[in-house]
Amino acid sequence: MAISLGGLNSGLDTNTLIQQLMQIEQRKLLKLQARQQERNDKLDALKELHNLLSDFKKSAKAISNTTELKSFKVKSSDEDIISATASDSAFEGTHSIKVNQLAASERKVYNTEYSYPDEKIGAGKFIYSYNNQQRIITTTDTTTLQNLVDSINNDNENPGVSASLLKYNDKYHLVLTGTDTGADFDISINPFSTFELSSLEKLKTSGAEAGLATKIKDLDSFSGTLGTTDKITITGTKHDGTPVSAELTITDTTTVERLLSAITDAFGSDANGATAILENGRIKLVDNTSGASLSTLNLGFTADPAGSAVLTLPGFEITDDGTTAATLAGFSNTANWTTTQSAQDSQIRVDGYPAAGWLENSGNTIENVIDGVTIDLNSVTSIDETVTLTITRDTETLKEKLQEFVEDYNKIIDFIKTNTKYDPATGTAGILISNFTVSAIRTKINSPLISTTSGFSKDTDTYIMPAQIGLTVDSTGKLELDTAILDNALSSNYSDVLQLIGASEIGSSDSKDIKFYSASDKTKGGTYEVEATFTDSVLTAARTRTLGTTTWHTATVTGGVILASSQTDDSGKTIYPEAGLGLTAQYTGTATITAQVRVKEGFAGMLENVLDDFLRTKYGSLTIEQENTSDSIENIGDQITKEEARLTRAEERLKQKFARLEKTLALLQSQRSALGM
Template structure:
């Protein structure tokens, strides 16, 4: 701000100090209020951020608790190295014994040797794999590499073709891409020389089960086969059985020696539910702690939390407690509450968990847990709806934080405006004091002149 370089020459007053005091009298109250408001807003932002963090942890857990299959998970136990079992939430519990008799495989065969780069012959190769067919036209100049490429282009993924080079020449290897009986590769040759039995030309790639076939079969196409509980045999065109045990998939990877087998069991996964509900209680109590820390009042010390009396926090906790405490009416007409799972509410709003009672209740109420937590009126779903509304991006807490941040910005803007006003005030005060100084100086000069004139008058005696 501006100042007068030689203020008070006329009046003898310390004008700079006087102006500064007058301006500060306007500035200090505003700055004090601004600093207090911004400090309060920043503290509230921090508290809301802490609450949102704990809500996020709770919301992640509630996401699982609102899903029906969370409460229908299964545990599979087996030591077999010949198969694995995947059990879904709909799979039946029980004990089973599996003997893997054979694995599903695709047809694979290798041709006789061909001279590298030499023409194979001329004609048509008609392929049949199961119910699928395709043809390959072979020209008189095509070598084995060209034939392989044409088969790959025409097969539409039914056959994989490759060339293996051995000491005696190149061999064409064909492998079917479909496992299961009936998916053998058949090749009917139409040779331009008119003879498919002469062992020359394109007839060397004939494979129809004829004695003149030149291909050597390495694998025949066959089904996978398993025996269940030593009684029932089941076959499948792949190594995956999804209809043997309801809701479960058995994937076979190896065969048993004759007469041997492995057992597996499917049971309800009660332990994972106990773990999830224990984590829920812990996460919920973190939310309560964060809210208490931000809104607690200490009457002895005369202190209050940053969010004491805040309507957003108060409304949120009321909604959470309502969703938590409202009993769920099941389809059979019975009513269920958290307390029946060994989860009770303390006076401070936190939850208390009886581990033994929880485990026993999960065991006895397993089939109802999905409805209790994940139905439209279930505890998990209703509580998740409330918590998500507050913690989500752009949710109610984010709106409060944004409002407080905007308030801080407005205070900074108001300070800029206030400083402009104070600059104007200071300039006006200096102008007024300058006018006063000039006036006092003029009056003093006039007084001095009059005194001199009076002193020069005859017979006038100055009393000074």
């Protein structure tokens, strides 16, 4: 039970006295609480700085790759006919394009009229084919026109045909529309089912169904090593019984798709021909004409006697004999259908090629005609008309990225200034003043912007420092971008500007015997010395070191290739800056030869590395600083808990002391009263 004292006997305000005594006792607690709040404020500031550095790292990453820095824009002389976009793999230039026709999807209208959507159409079978796949829709005596539309659209195996109703002159017509453009996607109304063959076994690779891109040599049914004359033989008969015979030579790159093309080519594209497709791992041969057929297919393998390849190919069975009749009255008669739009490819001519024909594509978006350019066809050109596409460098995008880079850098500088300044008038200091990590951040992110960029030399490179392309640090530590200087540099030496900003894994050697071969994302920019030892023209040992240092690092030698050590520390970070550097070395005789190898790294990549050292999840110095501050807050919290418990006990002891005092005084007063005093 809590003790409450009023000082009735002593005449003292004991409650106030205890509070005053406890205020003295609480001085340590108040100091701990103040220290904890200071640590909390510091942690909040460190977290905000972490976020600012993360944003800056994203900005640096956006400009740290020369290839991705290349940006192009396309201007069309007539956007109503052709619009286009360009990727970083495009090239400057001008192209003239004629559009003869747009790609279109097929559309068929059933001529028979119906008064109402719910009018019955009768019992039977409706058969159509699309994309080499046939569907048989079965109706009953109660099936309506709308029911047929729904049956087609809700068919789980619908190959890509949309059914709808067209109302014209108060009458309804069934409409079938292909969902794909291109000449291969026609809709066929069939009087009979289409003859099909299917392989008895699935083609598999590593136990899974093979796909079109699967290489023949990767099939589970293949073993051994290919020679130079290994062949798949394709034999059989066409729809009308005409013999088929063809061969496909197999190489390391031959795919299942190439095999299907070879089978289709062997059977031909005429009415008696057939098309090979892959469906759920099985090869299917589908006739181009519906009805009963004499088609057969046999695949064999003829091995190169000099090789060891073995390939087992599947046999085939009839999965549809082509004799199922389309019995839905009227619907199976092709004369009752009007093709209002035929499936067709787009046709264009680029820069006059081909002179006597057209480049055809199944769609109206074309990506394989002009390198790095995606063309969207919107309309056709007139007979004497061409559309001109002009591809130019898009320097505005680069400037926008650089401006964002500058802004994110300056946010960090402003934040550090605010949180590390000292105000002599008030005697207050920023929460991060004298913090070593924060000071290091400011120094290290500034360094790549005011010094020579790693791996660049004034003897061979046009630009070696950011200031030369308009990026300078002013007297206040803020970064500035002079767009006039940048524009001039981009106009004069576009590629050199991009390299200074985002060079990555670009190298060179001063030796004819030791040549730069490759670098990795672990390789830092700089100049390295390489020493290679040859014995009887065989590379036997090699070592590397940073130019100007004394310690060599043993490299790995494989054949004539040197790979610099990629040894890592406990945190997984590579120890040596040349990690991942690859070189080729050739020499006739016995000797130890040397070379200097330069690896270029743009200042954006340098900053990425610097920022990573601060931000890494487990070992980044800013991350560690945050963790240490969090630990300190937790430790102070434990001290506060203990101190609060101590104070509770101290207050209880004081209350008990004063309670005893009051009791003693009450007893004395009682005795005096008894004595008449």
